[in-house]
Amino acid sequence: MTKIKPLRGELAVPGDKSISHRSIMFGALARGTTRVTNFLQGADCLSTIDCFRAMGISIENHTDEVLIHGKGLHGLSQPADVLDCGNSGTTTRLISGILSAQPFTTELTGDASIRKRPMGRIMTPLSQMGAKITSLDNNGCAPLRICGQKLHGIHYQSPVASAQVKSAILLAGLYADGITRVTEPYVSRNHTELMLGGFGARVSCEGTTASIKPPDELFAQEIAVPGDISSAAYFLTAAALIPGSELLIKNVGINPTRDGILRVYQAMGADITLLNERICSGEPVADLLVKSAPLCGSDIGGSLIPTLIDELPVIAVAACFAEGTTVIRDAAELKVKESNRIAVMVESLSAMGADVTETEDGMIIHGGRPLHGVVIDSHLDHRIAMSFTVAGLICGEMPEITGRDCVRISYPNFYEDLDRCMK
Numbered sequence: 001m002t003k004i005k006p007l008r009g010e011l012a013v014p015g016d017k018s019i020s021h022r023s024i025m026f027g028a029l030a031r032g033t034t035r036v037t038n039f040l041q042g043a044d045c046l047s048t049i050d051c052f053r054a055m056g057i058s059i060e061n062h063t064d065e066v067l068i069h070g071k072g073l074h075g076l077s078q079p080a081d082v083l084d085c086g087n088s089g090t091t092t093r094l095i096s097g098i099l100s101a102q103p104f105t106t107e108l109t110g111d112a113s114i115r116k117r118p119m120g121r122i123m124t125p126l127s128q129m130g131a132k133i134t135s136l137d138n139n140g141c142a143p144l145r146i147c148g149q150k151l152h153g154i155h156y157q158s159p160v161a162s163a164q165v166k167s168a169i170l171l172a173g174l175y176a177d178g179i180t181r182v183t184e185p186y187v188s189r190n191h192t193e194l195m196l197g198g199f200g201a202r203v204s205c206e207g208t209t210a211s212i213k214p215p216d217e218l219f220a221q222e223i224a225v226p227g228d229i230s231s232a233a234y235f236l237t238a239a240a241l242i243p244g245s246e247l248l249i250k251n252v253g254i255n256p257t258r259d260g261i262l263r264v265y266q267a268m269g270a271d272i273t274l275l276n277e278r279i280c281s282g283e284p285v286a287d288l289l290v291k292s293a294p295l296c297g298s299d300i301g302g303s304l305i306p307t308l309i310d311e312l313p314v315i316a317v318a319a320c321f322a323e324g325t326t327v328i329r330d331a332a333e334l335k336v337k338e339s340n341r342i343a344v345m346v347e348s349l350s351a352m353g354a355d356v357t358e359t360e361d362g363m364i365i366h367g368g369r370p371l372h373g374v375v376i377d378s379h380l381d382h383r384i385a386m387s388f389t390v391a392g393l394i395c396g397e398m399p400e401i402t403g404r405d406c407v408r409i410s411y412p413n414f415y416e417d418l419d420r421c422m423k
């Protein structure tokens, strides 16, 4: 048992992963130089940079700013080699939408996890638009071969609320004849719609439908990426639950399609105050002041799920320390992330002593059991590694997490930042 230390002081989490990916992609397709500050230097976003460099786009990564010398909508060139999307589902799916309309053929692949994630969800609508996409192992997963074609607009009813699916279709829609529409069961994160609008595309949203009319051109932008609420989630959770904590997390994106964790934690009794609310590069941003307070259980499902999908592992950790029962439902999407996040969370939280039961589309957690440190397999899933680090901090016994360096995918300095808040 180590001493449980409160989190105190101030912290700025790194830039938003979703917004960082999009800044490179849209910057590459715009005319002129797009300047991005607070870009996330995580491995996933670096994979996106590498893919666009391989298609002839000059990108200067100076760490504090990234300059993308865009060549316009028709400026990409055929890569000499297979594009490697690494561990990044966002890179793989969004780039597929763009490649579907290019006058050349491309092959895409990624690491062992990416090669197991479902790509049928983008292959179906993009094929309906006229694209020729094949899964080279014929299993609906990468590697993919994409043979660009002339595309036509469709109205796609997506069976899943997924910003990656929606964005792949809207990006293909940049090149289609006529309007392209996507309707989803619930609204997923809308960074593509907001940022493409800023670049000059004609995007509109009504209810759960997003539409795009093909523009003549996109224009380079200045983008200040807000801090990633998905990264702030680990600090929010630790500070909410470790007695004596008082932490100010500065410059966090609070887009309503991403802020579900704030709403859930506030309903559970957390003491979180939003300060200095403002709009930054078209995205709502605030500083989050969190003080420790006892939490109670909650029911999390329906339209809330897409607004906190990547935070569910750490929310499950919080639920183990809350009084009463938490039910997570409608979250079957967690099974097709970097790991099966339902199975992995249930197995590993149970190993630490929690009372957790797996369901078809989520889990049921009875909070209040004492947890203890054991060996946890991260399955090389960054969200799992960070969630169990937080579990260890709260219970005072740090699990030994195998593959813990996978945090580099979305938060390279995670352990260092945590140490600083606990001094």
Ligand SMILES: O=C(O)C1=C[C@@H](OP(=O)(O)O)[C@@H](O)[C@H](O)C1
Residues within 6 Å of the ligand: 017, 018, 019, 089, 090, 161, 162, 163, 164, 165, 167, 188, 189, 309, 310, 333
């Ligand atoms: O569009 C994006 O940037 C993302 C969308 C989400 O995936 P889905 O669209 O598959 O839900 C999320 O889990 C991922 O981390 C990033």
Ligand SMILES: C=C(OP(=O)(O)O)C(=O)O
Residues within 6 Å of the ligand: 017, 044, 087, 088, 089, 090, 091, 310, 337, 338, 383, 410
């Ligand atoms: C699911 C995630 O990312 P991606 O789908 O881009 O791999 C994530 O970051 O939790």
